[in-house]
Amino acid sequence: MRFMLRHRHDASECAVAYAAWRGFESPLRRESTLATCAVPAGPDGPEHLLMWTVEAPSVEEALAQLPPWLAARAEARPVAEVLIP
Numbered sequence: 001m002r003f004m005l006r007h008r009h010d011a012s013e014c015a016v017a018y019a020a021w022r023g024f025e026s027p028l029r030r031e032s033t034l035a036t037c038a039v040p041a042g043p044d045g046p047e048h049l050l051m052w053t054v055e056a057p058s059v060e061e062a063l064a065q066l067p068p069w070l071a072a073r074a075e076a077r078p079v080a081e082v083l084i085p
């Protein structure tokens with residue numbers, strides 16, 4: 001199954017969110033993804049959002065691709081491709 005992982009953290013926790021990957025094995029490491037971390041704070045406030053689309057057999061295994069600190073602050077939703085008319 002394919003899942004969309006969405007992790008949120010406060011701007012003040014940004015360094016923690018990246019340091020949490022050190023020593024953690026995951027297929028997501030050293031790959032690019034979309035995030036608001038590098039975007040100046042806008043109308044949505046200081047909250048940062050990181051997103052990944054991953055393949056995994058279950059929600060638990062999808063979240064296990066994130067370090068525990070990120071997984072505890074993330075949601076995994078099953079997704080599938082659609083064709084926009």
Ligand SMILES: [Zn+2]
Binds near residue numbers: 009017049
């Ligand atoms: Zn951030």
